[in-house]
Amino acid sequence: MRVLVTRPAPAAARTARKLAALGHEPVLLPLARAEHDVEAARAALAERHSAIAITSAEVARLLGNVGPALDRHLLTTVFSVGHVSAQAAADAGFRTVLSPGGDGKGLANMIIAHCRDFGMPAEPILYLTGRPRAPGFEARLEDAGIPLRTAECYRMAPIIPKRSDAEAVLLKPVPDAVLFYSRETARTFFELSPLAETPERFLSTLMLCMSANVAKAVPQRFAALTVVASAPNEESLLDLL
Template structure:
C-alpha cells in the first residue's frame, strides 16, 4: 500500500521505517512541527513535586535538552502514556517509568490507583504537557481530587507544506491510506488544496486514526473511509493497514 504519514518530521521518519519493513510505500507529509520551551521545563522541575506525568513522547525528548538540570530528578517516578513516551523517559535516565495501555484517561486512572494504594502525595504531580492536548487526563485527576500542576513545555504548530510538496505526496498517485495521530493534524490535512479542490479523488483513500478523538477531525463526507485503531498507540494504528 502507498501510505501518507502526517506526523512531525522526526517521528515520521521512524514510522516510515516501520512501514517499509512491512512492505508498504511511504510518503512523508508533516503537518505539524514542535516548538519547545526548555526554560519552562527547567522552571517546572525546580518547583517541588511528588511525581512527573507525561502524555507525549515530545515532552520526553525535551528531557535531553536540559542537561544536568535533570540529574537530581532521575529517581522521581514518571507516569507516562504510551511505549514511545516511556521508552524516551527511560533513555533520559529515569529509573521508574510506569505506563498503562491506553490514553490519558487510562494514565489518570493508573495514578488514582497508585494514590489509593500508597496515599495522596504530599506534593502535586507535575504534568509536563503540550498544546494542544486532550482534556481527559486533567479532568479525571480533578474528579478524584488528585493534586497536580500543569506546565506547558511545547506546542505543536501547524505546518502548511508547499503546494508542490502536497501534490507530490497526495496526487502522484493518490495514496491508499493516510495515517492521523492528532485531531489538529487531521483538520489541517483536509484544508490542503487537493482536498478542497478535488475531494472526490480521495473517496477510496482510507483515513486511519489513532483514536476516536482524532477521527473527529475527519469531515463527515469521508466517514465511510475512516477507521479507528483498537488502542490509541502506533502499533494498533499500523495494524489497520
C-alpha cells in the first residue's frame, strides 16, 4: 500500500522505516513542526515540584536540550503517557519513568492511583506540555484534587506545503491510506487544495486515526473510510493497514 505519513520530523522518518519493513510504500508530508521553548522548560523546572508529567515524546526530546540544569532533576519521578514518551524520557536521563502505555486519561488515572497509594504530594506535579492539547488530562487531575502546575514549553505549528508539493504527494498517485496522529494535523490535511477542490479523488483512501478525537477532524463524506486504532499508539495504528 502507498501510505501517507503526516506526522512531524523526526518521528515521520521512524514511521517510514516501520512501513517499509511491513512491505508498504511510505510517503512523507509533514503538516506540523515543533517549536521548542527551552527557556520555559528551564524556568518551570526551577520551581518546586514533586514529580513531572508528560503527554508527548516532544517534551522528552526538548528536555534533552535543557543542558546541565536538567541534572538535578533526573531522580524526579516522571509520569509518561505512552511507551514512546517513556523511552524518550529515559533517554534524556530520568531514572524513574512510570507509564500506563495508553492515553491522557490512562495517565491521569495512574497518577490518581499513585497518590491514593503513596499520599497526596506536598508540591504540585509539573505538567510539561505543548499547544494545542486536549484538556482531559488536566481536568481529570483537577477533579481529583491533585495539585498540578502546567507549563507550556513547545507549540506545534502547522505546515502548509506548496500546492505543487501537495499535488505531487497526493495525486501521483493518490495514497491508499493516510495516517493521522493529531486532530490538528487531520484538520490541516483536509484543507489542502487537492482535498478541498477534488475530494472525490480520495473516496477510496483509508483515513486511519490514532484516536476517536483525531477522527472528529475527518469530514463526514469520508466517514465510511475512517478507521480508529484500537489503542492510542502507533502499533495499533499500523495494525489497521
